[in-house]
Amino acid sequence: MLERLNEAMDHIERRLDQRIDVAELARIAVTSEYHLRRMFSALAGIPLSEYIRRRRLTVAGAEVLAGERTLLDVAVRYGYGSGEAFARAFRAMHGVGPGEARRTGAALHSQPRMSFRLVVEGSSSMRYRIVHKDEFRVVGRKVRVPLVHLGMNPAIAEFVRSIPPETLRRLEELSDQEPEGILGVADNPENDTGEEGTELDYYHAVVTGSRAPEDMDSLTVPAGMWAVFENSGEFPQAMQYLWRDAYTEWFPSNPYQSRPGPQLSRARLSEDGAEADAEIWIPVERTEG
Template sequence: MLEHLNRALEKVEEDLSAPVDTAEMARIALTSEHHLRRLFSVLAGMPLSEYVRRRRLTLAGADVLEGSDSLLEIAVRHGYGSAEAFARAFRAVHGVGPGEARRSGAVLSSQPRIRFRLTVEGSESMQYRIVDKDAFRLVGRRARVPIVHEGRNPAMEEFTRGLGREVLDRIGELSDQEPRGVLGVTAALSPDREEGSEIDYYQAAATSAPGAEGMETLEVPAGTWAVFPRSVPVAEFPQGLQRMWADAFGEWFPANPAYRAVEGPEILRVARTEDGTGADAELWLPVERV
């Protein structure tokens, strides 16, 4: 899979001034556009769109310092419709505007080309199971919150605290199938999942019930799920839970090319252990067989 992903990235370099053809890149990588974007984001630590922007402005920075062409000519060459748009993008990457960089010989940033390689980081196996599941509903309360990839998410915590014990108990009573209990559900995700971008976050139950007064309902079609169980010590909250996504996309999907991620809600079930020292967690990701 990584070899095909590297071939797809070569398309970016063919014409950095042109819009990224993610459909063609996905075809080369033998996967879907959604899975390509998600996999790149996890492996590279940035969205594909951000990588392309940094590569484009790396080359533009060299042209600015070289000094033979006008800033407008450089802007157009690298895909920007105006000098103003180019200046904003240039400053965001390099920390200075192109005019200032040319006058002062400023130190600029450089984004090297990315190429993925397989490295062995340990011998610990990753547990998973595949579940084919009929259509069901997620019923509960919803809020719009920003994505936080690592560390506490204050907006998510405030929303959950604000529901109160009575509401959470009502949600839990609706649970009548796997995954059981009160679930943390993320939906309406962009493929790139940029830090700070907003998502729909539910505290909800998987149920066959038609709904409940004062609750919102998310219909989930029949499909296949990859389920990743993990025991997480309380001292590793919330990073230990967040790493479940990184491990799934960074390790499991590259090692199991027979499956790829598809759009849909992503479900986290967390059950505290009786002694209170940790939790047994399950991450449910919607997938399809290739």
């Protein structure tokens, strides 16, 4: 998988001054656009679209300093419809406008070209299994929240605190299948990049075959295959490291890719709340070949 992903990175480099089609990148990487965007973000720490933008502005910056083309020619070559749009993007990355950079020979920022390799350290053990589930319902309370990669998500924490204990008790009674108990369910993301700050629907909910009470939110999930990952450790880091390791270690080494759908998580906390047994469910499908 990583070899094919690096071939897609080579394709980006060859087309920085042309239109880059994410569908073509996914074809080269032999995966789906959805999975490519999510895995790239997990591996690189930035969305694929942002990486391409930064690489273009890096090579455009070199051409600005070289002085062989007019600034407008450079702008058009790298996909900007006007000198003003190019100047705004250039300043946002480099901290200086292209005209001033050319006049003064200013030092510019650079986005290095990326490539990927898998480093096996053997420092942790990831427990996983593949589960086939029939159609089910997610039933609970829903809120729209921003994505937070590290540390507690304040919006989710505040939302959970606002749910009355009686509602939580009723929810627990509805839980009648795996994964059991009250879960965190992430669905309907603003986009597929996994970029911090983008919004998604968060359900504090259970998985059930029953119909939702009128005062609760419901999400019907089609039948499909799920990869289930488990670990234990400090909370919430154990949960967040589980998400990271699934995309950066497990997917590149196994014949599966993520597919669109809600992602489920459960944490069984220790008495003091400092440790947790964490479990996540990611919708997956087998890759070809």
